Amino acid sequence: MNKNWLDKNTFHYSEFKDLHQLVAEKQRKKQTISLCLPTLNEEKTIAKQILLMKSELMMRYPLLDEIVVIDSGSTDKTREIARSYGADVYEANDILPHLENFKGKGENLWKALYITRGDIIVYLDTDIKNIHHRFAYALVAPLILFDNIKYVKAFYDRPIAIGKSKIRPTGGGRVTELLIRPLFSLFFPDLTQILQPLSGEYAGFREIFETISFPIGYGVETSMLLDIYEKWGLDVIAQVDLDKRIHRNQDTRALGKMSFAILKTFINRKRKLGMVDFKDDIYDEMIQYNLVKDEYKPDISHMVEVERPPMIEIPEYREKFNRTL
Amino acid sequence: MHNAMDYIDKLPGFVEEIKSIKETIISNIVLIGQIPSPTFKEKNRTSVFMERLSEFQVDECTTDGYRNPIGIIRGTSESKPPIFVVAHLDTVFGQDVDHYYTIGENSITGPGIMDNSVGVGILVSLPGIFRKLNLRFESDIVIAGAIQSLGKGNLRGIRHLLKTWNTPIRAAVCIESSELGRLNYYADGMIRCEVECNISTTNGMEYKFKPNAILIINEVINQILQLRLPQKPRSRVIVGKTFGGHKHGVIAYDATLGFEIQSTSDRMVKSIFNNIKDIVEGISHEYEVELKLKTISNVHAARLKFNHPLVKSVVSVMKKLDLTPVSEPSESELSIFLSRKIPAVTLGITRGENHHQKNARVEIEPMFKGIAQVVGVIKAIDNGVCDE
Numbered sequence: 001m002n003k004n005w006l007d008k009n010t011f012h013y014s015e016f017k018d019l020h021q022l023v024a025e026k027q028r029k030k031q032t033i034s035l036c037l038p039t040l041n042e043e044k045t046i047a048k049q050i051l052l053m054k055s056e057l058m059m060r061y062p063l064l065d066e067i068v069v070i071d072s073g074s075t076d077k078t079r080e081i082a083r084s085y086g087a088d089v090y091e092a093n094d095i096l097p098h099l100e101n102f103k104g105k106g107e108n109l110w111k112a113l114y115i116t117r118g119d120i121i122v123y124l125d126t127d128i129k130n131i132h133h134r135f136a137y138a139l140v141a142p143l144i145l146f147d148n149i150k151y152v153k154a155f156y157d158r159p160i161a162i163g164k165s166k167i168r169p170t171g172g173g174r175v176t177e178l179l180i181r182p183l184f185s186l187f188f189p190d191l192t193q194i195l196q197p198l199s200g201e202y203a204g205f206r207e208i209f210e211t212i213s214f215p216i217g218y219g220v221e222t223s224m225l226l227d228i229y230e231k232w233g234l235d236v237i238a239q240v241d242l243d244k245r246i247h248r249n250q251d252t253r254a255l256g257k258m259s260f261a262i263l264k265t266f267i268n269r270k271r272k273l274g275m276v277d278f279k280d281d282i283y284d285e286m287i288q289y290n291l292v293k294d295e296y297k298p299d300i301s302h303m304v305e306v307e308r309p310p311m312i313e314i315p316e317y318r319e320k321f322n323r324t325l
Numbered sequence: 326m327h328n329a330m331d332y333i334d335k336l337p338g339f340v341e342e343i344k345s346i347k348e349t350i351i352s353n354i355v356l357i358g359q360i361p362s363p364t365f366k367e368k369n370r371t372s373v374f375m376e377r378l379s380e381f382q383v384d385e386c387t388t389d390g391y392r393n394p395i396g397i398i399r400g401t402s403e404s405k406p407p408i409f410v411v412a413h414l415d416t417v418f419g420q421d422v423d424h425y426y427t428i429g430e431n432s433i434t435g436p437g438i439m440d441n442s443v444g445v446g447i448l449v450s451l452p453g454i455f456r457k458l459n460l461r462f463e464s465d466i467v468i469a470g471a472i473q474s475l476g477k478g479n480l481r482g483i484r485h486l487l488k489t490w491n492t493p494i495r496a497a498v499c500i501e502s503s504e505l506g507r508l509n510y511y512a513d514g515m516i517r518c519e520v521e522c523n524i525s526t527t528n529g530m531e532y533k534f535k536p537n538a539i540l541i542i543n544e545v546i547n548q549i550l551q552l553r554l555p556q557k558p559r560s561r562v563i564v565g566k567t568f569g570g571h572k573h574g575v576i577a578y579d580a581t582l583g584f585e586i587q588s589t590s591d592r593m594v595k596s597i598f599n600n601i602k603d604i605v606e607g608i609s610h611e612y613e614v615e616l617k618l619k620t621i622s623n624v625h626a627a628r629l630k631f632n633h634p635l636v637k638s639v640v641s642v643m644k645k646l647d648l649t650p651v652s653e654p655s656e657s658e659l660s661i662f663l664s665r666k667i668p669a670v671t672l673g674i675t676r677g678e679n680h681h682q683k684n685a686r687v688e689i690e691p692m693f694k695g696i697a698q699v700v701g702v703i704k705a706i707d708n709g710v711c712d713e
Contacts, residue, residue, distance in 0.1 A: 055348035
């Protein structure tokens with residue numbers, strides 16, 4: 001196990017507070033940066049996210065070159081509000097419309113590669129109550145400042161919002177601790193050093209993202225890590241402590257479904273790598289039980305984990321970005 | 326010699342100019358307002374206030390001996406006294422309350438947004454706003470966040486700042502989040518009090534026949550209501566809050582009443598206070614209960630006249646921006662400036678609802694007119710309306 005990695009490639013956001021220096025270095029390297037926000041019914045949080053990023057990292061310090069919202073068909077006012085605060089807003093279904101449509105965060109992230117222009121892309125979840133511009137600048141900083149780093153993940157001290165207005169100091173990360181960390185410990189011990197592998201905030205170079213496939217749903221963070229680790233090794237990855245992230249808590253059933261999708265992605269990756277062999281196919285249904293009037297009834301969720309191929313395999317993308325296979 | 330109000334026609338144009346940096350203004354409101362800042366625990370908000378102020382390149386950024394954060398924009402004249410622009414930093418919400426704001430299409434929602442996050446955010450944005458409007462002033466502009474203002478804070482922050490500021494002050498503008506259109510230029514004399522009733526909680530038979538603290542407080546209220554208050558000088562007692570008791574079926578052994586005595590005359594405030602003190606002592610004696618009357622805070626009556634040049638110029642500024650001035654007495658930072666004979670007004674920035682609740686909400690759009698109004702008044706002061 002590469003034990004130096006944690007010391008060498010773990011940062012705290014406060015190390016990158018000098019935004020003048022970051023902007024100067026970005027300009028010297030002639031880099032462009034896109035912020036991508038995947039949304040589905042985020043009318044309560046999206047405006048603050050766009051407004052803070054635009055004010056601090058576009059108007060005051062020209063670090064970001066664009067803010068792009070990719071929406072999965074929100075039924076609330078997410079798109080309208082995002083547009084009114086100056087983001088470029090797209091519906092995922094309208095991007096590369098000749099392809100079969102899927103709904104999911106991974107789908108939005110993948111399609112963002114076609115829409116955005118940046119050399120560096122920052123992905124931020126949009127349910128963050130305590131959003132601050134450090135969430136973006138601290139993720140791109142190692143990419144700008146250190147030539148060896150190509151992909152940066154966030155980690156946090158994660159308080160979970162409880163009740164309507166109270167906060168407790170620690171908690172969260174149940175899927176990480178109960179599923180991901182045991183799996184990584186069993187099969188990829190190097191990756192256990194990534195403290196929050198499921199965090200939804202990360203940044204990387206386009207050349208990395210365009211050559212990996214994207215599961216359309218929950219598995220996207222896991223697959224991204226595994227693929228980058230397999231292709232380029234641990235040293236291109238860094239992690240940044242962004243302090244606190246306050247977000248909605250999910251119930252155990254929802255986390256069960258999330259775990260199902262992640263586990264499937266993980267198993268598929270292991271199969272691809274020839275590390276495991278199953279005689280039979282694995283199933284696509286997550287079965288949970290409810291007690292309804294003294295009777296146990298199954299609640300079956302059909303969860304086919306479709307994966308988008310590396311974006312570079314899409315001809316329209318190669319043409320738009322002047323890429324060859 | 327130029328007219329002190331010759332810039333006034335530019336004010337409607339200022340509104341759009343200010344709006345063009347709305348992202349920065351709202352960011353300041355949100356980033357500072359989301360830091361909990363209960364009275365006496367304003368340290369974290371003060372730090373962020375200073376951090377943001379220094380980022381917006383004021384000429385000096387410091388705290389006074391009482392830890393009120395202050396920024397100074399140097400003026401072009403060395404002889405003109407400074408103009409103060411202040412907003413109080415403390416809120417009525419505790420540190421464990423979720424202070425994260427929600428921004429909607431045309432609103433910001435969250436605890437403290439109406440008192441006084443918008444005011445504080447605008448204060449910090451002023452250097453950027455002046456730059457955007459290409460405005461320079463003869464006077465130094467002193468941007469001050471006042472700590473320990475509310476309730477038991479008793480305006481200690483601003484009192485200390487003015488007590489230790491040893492050069493003359495030209496005039497002051499106090500900023501409050503709401504309501505747009507308010508024009509406060511006089512402060513009533515005020516004493517804010519609490520009456521606490523505590524009944525001994527000894528167990529036993531005696532317990533059943535103990536007096537009820539809530540009923541005792543009720544008697545205090547009844548006797549206060551029987552006081553004859555004069556219409557001249559205008560005086561009133563506001564019964565503002567009361568709480569007490571523990572369970573539906575148990576006689577209350579503690580209760581508290583909070584009230585304010587307000588009058589245009591300090592002597593009348595003192596006289597009413599003495600009457601209430603007699604009431605409290607009488608009830609304590611007759612019912613054989615422990616009743617304590619405590620003074621939480623007090624301010625002296627002070628005022629500008631309506632025909633004071635500062636008030637007249639604020640009215641002109643408001644009218645130019647199609648705002649209708651509404652005036653009431655205000656017991657805030659304003660009263661401390663006025664009691665030191667410093668011309669001052671309090672202005673509101675925007676409209677909103679649910680004033681002191683966790684879901685307080687302000688409208689974004691009217692804010693830009695509210696800011697233009699503040700800029701207009703500062704400009705009037707700088708042009709000399711208070712100098713005669």
